[in-house]
Amino acid sequence: MDTSSPAVFVNAEILKMYLGRRVRAVIQVMRNDAGVIVGQSTDGNQITVKGAQAFPPAHFVEVIGIADGSQSIRAEICTDFGESFDMTAYNGLCQLANGKFKNLFL
Amino acid sequence: MAAVDLTRGAIAAISEGRVKDGVKPVVQVWEVKLVNTQQSTTERYRMLLSDGAHMQQAMLATQMNGLVKLGTLQKHSIVRLDEFICNVIQNRRIIIIINLEVLVSNSNAIGEPKLYDNGSASQNRVPSPAQSTSADQPVIAAENPQNYGGIHSSTPNIVQNVTRGPSLSPATEAVTTNSSFAGYYGNGVMSSRNTNSVPSEHPKSEQGVGRISESHPNSGYQNQRLSSPASVGAFRPPASSYGHPVQPAYQQPPPMYTNRGPIAKNEAPARIIPIAALNPYQGRWTIKARVTTKGELRRYSNPRGEGKVFSFDLLDSDGGEIRVTCFNMVADQFYDQIEVGKVYLISKGSLKPARKSFNHLNNEYEIFLESQSVIQPCSEEDNTIPRQQFNFRPVNEVEGLENNSMVDVIGIVVSINPSASITRKNGTETNKQTLQLKDMSGRSVEVTFWGNFCSTEGQQLQRMCDSGVYPVLAIKAGRVSDFSGKSIGTIGSSQLFINPDFPEAHRLKDWYNREGKNMSALSISRDTTTMSRNDVVRKTLSQIKDEGLGRSEKPDWITVKATITFVKVDNFCYTACPLMVGDRPCNKKVNNNGDGTWHCDRCDQSFPECDYRYLLQFQIQDHTGMTWVTAFQEGGEEILGVTAKELYLLKYQEQDDLKFAEIIRRVLFHQHLFKLKVKEETFSDEQRVKSTIVKAEKVNPSSESRYLLGLIEKLLTEDPIVVSGMQTFASTSGMSTVAYGMVESNNSVHSVTNNFGINNSQLGKHENEYGGNSRHVFSRNEVQAFCSSCGSTSHTFHNCPRVNVRDKVLPHQHMEVVVHQEDTTGNMSSLLLYQLLCLVAHQCRPIRNVGYSGLMMLSAHMTVYKAHLDIHSTS
Numbered sequence: 001m002d003t004s005s006p007a008v009f010v011n012a013e014i015l016k017m018y019l020g021r022r023v024r025a026v027i028q029v030m031r032n033d034a035g036v037i038v039g040q041s042t043d044g045n046q047i048t049v050k051g052a053q054a055f056p057p058a059h060f061v062e063v064i065g066i067a068d069g070s071q072s073i074r075a076e077i078c079t080d081f082g083e084s085f086d087m088t089a090y091n092g093l094c095q096l097a098n099g100k101f102k103n104l105f106l
Numbered sequence: 107m108a109a110v111d112l113t114r115g116a117i118a119a120i121s122e123g124r125v126k127d128g129v130k131p132v133v134q135v136w137e138v139k140l141v142n143t144q145q146s147t148t149e150r151y152r153m154l155l156s157d158g159a160h161m162q163q164a165m166l167a168t169q170m171n172g173l174v175k176l177g178t179l180q181k182h183s184i185v186r187l188d189e190f191i192c193n194v195i196q197n198r199r200i201i202i203i204i205n206l207e208v209l210v211s212n213s214n215a216i217g218e219p220k221l222y223d224n225g226s227a228s229q230n231r232v233p234s235p236a237q238s239t240s241a242d243q244p245v246i247a248a249e250n251p252q253n254y255g256g257i258h259s260s261t262p263n264i265v266q267n268v269t270r271g272p273s274l275s276p277a278t279e280a281v282t283t284n285s286s287f288a289g290y291y292g293n294g295v296m297s298s299r300n301t302n303s304v305p306s307e308h309p310k311s312e313q314g315v316g317r318i319s320e321s322h323p324n325s326g327y328q329n330q331r332l333s334s335p336a337s338v339g340a341f342r343p344p345a346s347s348y349g350h351p352v353q354p355a356y357q358q359p360p361p362m363y364t365n366r367g368p369i370a371k372n373e374a375p376a377r378i379i380p381i382a383a384l385n386p387y388q389g390r391w392t393i394k395a396r397v398t399t400k401g402e403l404r405r406y407s408n409p410r411g412e413g414k415v416f417s418f419d420l421l422d423s424d425g426g427e428i429r430v431t432c433f434n435m436v437a438d439q440f441y442d443q444i445e446v447g448k449v450y451l452i453s454k455g456s457l458k459p460a461r462k463s464f465n466h467l468n469n470e471y472e473i474f475l476e477s478q479s480v481i482q483p484c485s486e487e488d489n490t491i492p493r494q495q496f497n498f499r500p501v502n503e504v505e506g507l508e509n510n511s512m513v514d515v516i517g518i519v520v521s522i523n524p525s526a527s528i529t530r531k532n533g534t535e536t537n538k539q540t541l542q543l544k545d546m547s548g549r550s551v552e553v554t555f556w557g558n559f560c561s562t563e564g565q566q567l568q569r570m571c572d573s574g575v576y577p578v579l580a581i582k583a584g585r586v587s588d589f590s591g592k593s594i595g596t597i598g599s600s601q602l603f604i605n606p607d608f609p610e611a612h613r614l615k616d617w618y619n620r621e622g623k624n625m626s627a628l629s630i631s632r633d634t635t636t637m638s639r640n641d642v643v644r645k646t647l648s649q650i651k652d653e654g655l656g657r658s659e660k661p662d663w664i665t666v667k668a669t670i671t672f673v674k675v676d677n678f679c680y681t682a683c684p685l686m687v688g689d690r691p692c693n694k695k696v697n698n699n700g701d702g703t704w705h706c707d708r709c710d711q712s713f714p715e716c717d718y719r720y721l722l723q724f725q726i727q728d729h730t731g732m733t734w735v736t737a738f739q740e741g742g743e744e745i746l747g748v749t750a751k752e753l754y755l756l757k758y759q760e761q762d763d764l765k766f767a768e769i770i771r772r773v774l775f776h777q778h779l780f781k782l783k784v785k786e787e788t789f790s791d792e793q794r795v796k797s798t799i800v801k802a803e804k805v806n807p808s809s810e811s812r813y814l815l816g817l818i819e820k821l822l823t824e825d826p827i828v829v830s831g832m833q834t835f836a837s838t839s840g841m842s843t844v845a846y847g848m849v850e851s852n853n854s855v856h857s858v859t860n861n862f863g864i865n866n867s868q869l870g871k872h873e874n875e876y877g878g879n880s881r882h883v884f885s886r887n888e889v890q891a892f893c894s895s896c897g898s899t900s901h902t903f904h905n906c907p908r909v910n911v912r913d914k915v916l917p918h919q920h921m922e923v924v925v926h927q928e929d930t931t932g933n934m935s936s937l938l939l940y941q942l943l944c945l946v947a948h949q950c951r952p953i954r955n956v957g958y959s960g961l962m963m964l965s966a967h968m969t970v971y972k973a974h975l976d977i978h979s980t981s
Contacts, residue, residue, distance in 0.1 A: 089811035092818075100822060 006106060007064045009097040011090075012045030016070045017098070023073060024064040026081065026090050029055045037061065037078075042091040048072040060085035112184065112216060117160035120192050121199050121222050132209065133157050134216050135183045138174055141165075148470070155187075155201060158217035164190075164201035168470065169382065173208060184210040204383060381426030384457055384471055392453035394484065395420035396491045398427070399601060400446050403437060407688060418444050419467060420452070423490035429465045430455065430473040440481055449484040449491055466512040466583050466599070494601075496582060498610060502547035509588040516580040516610050517543035518618045520550060522571045525560035529663055529781070529800075539564040541571075543579060543594075546617050553581065554595040555602075563602045570604075576618065577604050578611045644813075648730035656784035656795045664784060667805060668726040669777045670745070673770050678742075679750040682717040685709045693719060718750040726780065733797055735782065741799040746773055779803045779810075 007024035008014070015023060027039030027047050032054040039061065041047045049063050052075040060081040065073045097105045116131035118124075125131065136154035151166040151174050166174070173179035189204040199222070378394045400418040407413075417431040430452065432440050444450070455473040465472055475481075496514045499507070507513055525539035537560035544550040555564045570577045580603040584594040596602070605611065645664040649655070655662040683692040683706035696704040696716050704716040720742025725734050743749055748756075748769060757766045781801040786793055 086808040086811055089808060089815060092811075092815040096815075096818060 008106065009090075009094045010067070011043040011094045012041035012047050012071060013043055014094055014098050015041075015047065015067050015073070019067050019070070021067060022065070023067045024062060025073065026060055026062045026085065026087075028085075028087070029057050029059050029061055031057060037063075042087045042094065046071060049075050049078070051075045052078045055080055059083055060087075112156070112158045114157060115159070116157040116187075117155060117162045117219070117222050118157075120187075120190065120201055121160075121162055123192055130186050130188050131157070132184060132186045134213065135179065135181060135185055136161050136215070136219060138166075138179065138181055140174075153203075154221075156217065156219035159219055160222040161219040162199060162201055162222045164203055166206075167202065167204045170203065170206060173206075178208050178211050179206075180211060182213045182215050183208050184213050184216075378451070380424040381420065381422045381428045381469065382424060383426075384428065384469075384473070386457040386471065388457070390453065392451055393420065393422060393428075394449060394451050394491070395422035395426075395428075396449045396493065397444055397446050398494050399599065400444055401599070403441050414438075416441055418446075420450075420473075421492060421495045423492075425492070425495055426469065427467040427495055428469045428471065428473055429460065429467055430475060432475045436475050436477055436479070439477065440475060440479075443481055443483070447493060449487070451482040451484060452480070454479045494582065494603075496580065496608070496610075498580070500547040501543065501545045501549040501551045504551055504586060504594065505549070505592050507586045507592070509586060511586050512583050513586055513594065514580070514582045515543065515545070515551070515553075515584060515594065516578065516606075516608070516614060517545035517550070518576050518614060519567055519571060519579050520544045520576060522564075522568050524568065525555070525564050537561065537564075539568075541567065541579075544618075545614060552591075552593040553579075553584065554593060556596050559596050559600070559602060563604060566604060578606065578614050579604055580606050580608065580611065646730040647726070647728045647733050650733060650784055650795065650797070651731070656786045656797075661783045661785035663781065663800070665779060665781050666726070666728060667777060667779050667810070668728040669775055670724055670773055671727045671732070671775065672725040673773065674723040675766075675770060678720060678722050679718045679754055680721050682719040683709055684713070684715070684717040685711060691717070693717070718754045720746075720750040722746075726778075735780070735797045735799050737799040737802065741802045744802045745778065745799075746770075777805050779805055 005022045007022045008018050010018060010023045010025045012025075015025065025041060025047060027037070027041050027049065029037055029039045030046075031038050035051060035053075037049040037052050037055060039047055039049065047063075048069075048071055049061075049065070050068075050072060051065070052061075052063065055061050055078070060083070062079045062081055063073050063075050064077040065075040068074045112133055113131035116125075116133050120131065133155045134157070136156040139152045141150045141152045148168050149171060150168060151171060153164045153166055154161045155164045156162075166179075170179070179185065185206045185208050187201075187203055187206050190206075191202045191204070193200050193202060377392060379388075379391050381393050381395060384391060384393065398419045398421045401416050403414055403416045405412065405414045413434050414437050415431060415433050416437045417429055419427060419429050421427050452473070452475075455475045457471045458474055460467070460470055460472040496516070498514050498516045501515065501517060504513055504515065520542045522541035523539060525537045527535050528538050529535050536557050537555075539555040539560040541553050541555075542550045543553050567577060567579065581594065581596070582601040582603070583597065583599050585597050585600075587593055587595055643662075643664045645653075645655070645666055647666055647668060650664070655664065681696050681698070681704060683694045683696045683704075685692050685706065687709065692706060692709055694706055694708045696706045699705050699712060703712045703714050705712045719739045720737060722737040722742045722745070723734060724737070725732055737745060739750065746753065746769060753766065753769065756762050756769075779802070780799050781803075782797045783800050784795060784797045786795045788794075
């Protein structure tokens with residue numbers, strides 16, 4: 001199993017810190033354009049996902065890929081999490097995973 | 107200080123019943139003595155009243171007792187008699203004072219009064235004594251009745267007086283007197299009909315038995331006007347006694363009818379008396395009052411049988427309040443008739459002493475209605491009767507009140523907390539909501555709403571506060587408690603009024619808008635945000651032992667998050683009695699009669715079919731330890747998902763062991779949130795701490811995540827290295843563990859690594875819960891195992907050379923046979939989240955690059971997870 005580049009749990013804010021790195025984020029789909037998903041991140045800001053198939057709006061999608069812009073991810077894997085998801089808890093996780101407990105995750 | 111003059115000839119006039127309606131003579135109290143009656147334990151004060159010329163015996167109504175106790179009313183005080191009657195009891199004349207006002211407390215004796223001649227009470231008399239006495243006394247003539255004018259005699263004074271503060275020992279010695287006249291307001295032994303024959307304007311002496319008391323219909327007593335001595339001789343022919351509407355209360359028919367026979371009892375139209383004047387010795391009475399609260403029709407059963415009861419409270423125009431109670435048939439009869447806010451005329455009830463523990467009104471008596479009682483609605487509105495009577499105390503005074511005393515308060519709601527569900531000591535759950543109430547005294551108090559008040563007024567207040575409005579709240583009959591300083595709580599009969607239309611409310615609002623908002627109020631309640639009994643107390647299993655929970659007198663109620671690891675299948679249920687005792691089933695264990703019927707000892711009956719109730723014992727574990735718990739019917743059903751009866755039948759009748767086993771196995775290794783009651787009990791000389799499951803809930807990942815986030819915060823603000831309470835483990839027999847991914851290890855975190863091991867297995871288990879039906883068994887072979895102590899992959903913990911183990915017991919070794927089931931798909935992602943947070947919460951620091959991928963690794967092995975999340979393996 002390749003553990004060389006674990007994906008960092010990010011939200012829109014933290015995404016900026018990991019440009020070029022593998023990240024994972026959960027977004028709520030706002031709209032789908034051709035091959036691009038625009039969604040809301042767990043901290044309320046917008047994230048664009050490129051190279052992903054379409055997902056139903058208002059669903060939560062986890063995107064794992066490379067961060068290639070301060071607000072965009074180039075998707076490798078997208079998973080539909082369904083319609084109910086606790087954004088606040090995820091956001092808390094992002095904060096913790098990149099803050100005090102970074103060493104647990106990276 | 108004797109600037110107040112006594113009413114000349116007052117004593118004579120009163121004794122002869124010549125005092126006019128509305129007249130309030132001023133007299134001096136010549137003496138005050140405490141009387142202990144044999145009939146009741148209430149204290150009565152006997153007094154001698156003097157008008158400077160004559161003296162007369164008098165009895166003081168108990169609601170005035172406070173004045174004597176405080177010393178306001180003492181020997182030589184000058185008082186004004188606002189309401190009084192003159193009775194003849196056993197040939198002695200007694201003035202009964204219902205209401206008086208002390209004009210001068212401390213005074214010198216005025217004159218040398220002589221005891222008024224009682225002997226002349228027997229026959230017709232010429233009313234002249236008043237004049238003669240005035241001749242040689244320096245007493246100044248009765249002043250202008252206008253002095254009395256405008257004073258409404260029966261005021262809410264009554265309300266306050268009865269609750270007057272600590273009792274002082276009466277200055278006068280107790281004197282036992284004839285029990286005959288003590289405690290008599292009204293008719294007692296009455297032979298006086300024939301004796302009080304004094305002709306006068308408005309004779310005031312008391313009546314014979316059976317007489318209805320009268321009063322001015324609407325507004326209590328009129329001011330009495332004392333006839334000037336000069337006109338004493340005049341004799342105004344009285345109008346017909348019964349039909350005369352303006353005759354004051356307790357009035358005898360005028361002398362013309364004196365020598366007639368007994369009064370006809372039943373035809374008299376109602377004469378309304380004030381509630382404050384009600385007493386059991388009164389003959390017929392009628393009160394006109396408004397219903398302020400109405401209770402529910404309650405059923406009860408006591409050794410004498412069953413019954414129903416309901417009560418309602420009345421308020422009349424004088425501010426008097428009294429509770430009325432009806433039982434059984436009478437309750438049925440009147441329950442529908444009574445409506446809150448309406449005015450009724452009530453008569454022919456019986457008066458008994460009030461039960462102070464239930465009745466918090468200011469009256470020593472309660473009315474009990476019988477089938478012959480009469481309740482007549484008043485169709486016209488009576489504005490003199492207030493809708494609700496309050497005795498508001500400012501918040502700073504609440505501090506000085508006794509615990510469990512009742513109080514009315516009004517204030518501005520400055521803050522309110524959301525309602526929470528708490529468990530009472532007997533296990534029942536109820537709602538509780540707290541708020542802070544501030545008033546003009548500058549103090550604030552915590553008010554607690556219980557039960558239904560949370561969902562009604564509580565909600566409303568919350569909405570109002572959330573939207574920035576700070577409403578006025580008035581509370582009637584709140585109970586003061588000395589919990590955390592002084593606070594006020596609601597009881598069943600409390601009443602709440604939001605933004606009421608009272609003058610006090612308006613004043614409060616104005617004050618608040620002007621200054622109150624900015625004033626910081628000192629709270630008389632200590633702010634306790636967490637009260638350990640009431641909020642959910644989350645513990646770990648090891649804490650049960652470490653902290654000695656359950657050892658004190660009362661059981662401890664805690665919540666734990668734990669996993670079921672073993673279920674005892676022998677005796678998982680017992681045969682129970684299905685009969686109802688009261689409103690609950692008996693549930694006692696029944697004995698088999700042998701012939702297919704069952705016999706219950708408590709109900710002493712046999713029946714063919716018994717109930718089956720769960721008595722499950724199982725073992726639960728969390729990351730700290732394990733314990734055995736017992737679940738009863740509700741908990742058992744919740745956990746197993748089938749009723750005890752079904753399971754019983756399955757096992758013993760259908761002998762379907764396979765299915766039975768599956769049901770049991772299905773439940774294993776599921777994590778639940780258990781609410782436990784922990785109590786130490788003695789089993790044949792041995793003290794054991796027993797835990798019972800009161801409630802078993804599935805873990806809601808979302809809320810649990812939040813809880814964990816909070817916990818993490820808390821841990822962060824404490825020492826981040828702290829590894830709290832995670833030391834001990836229990837081992838389950840026959841299982842071996844795989845510990846996942848521990849790279850770095852050092853001694854201090856050794857136990858932490860163990861945690862991680864557990865966590866991962868928990869993780870594994872949870873991952874499995876994501877949808878799908880397949881089984882997964884984690885065995886050593888499937889997963890890459892890391893030695894939990896040195897992290898290399900070549901061996902496991904067992905064989906690790908770097909054994910620096912604290913306890914060799916390998917407590918963290920489990921093999922979890924996980925059987926999962928179709929579930930909670932919506933929550934799966936939350937579950938994932940929850941797991942990650944578990945990780946963090948347990949401070950598994952040295953996970954490094956394995957931690958995360960540990961997850962991935964796990965997931966890689968779960969087809970279900972893979973399918974669901976569509977993770978194309980990362981390796």
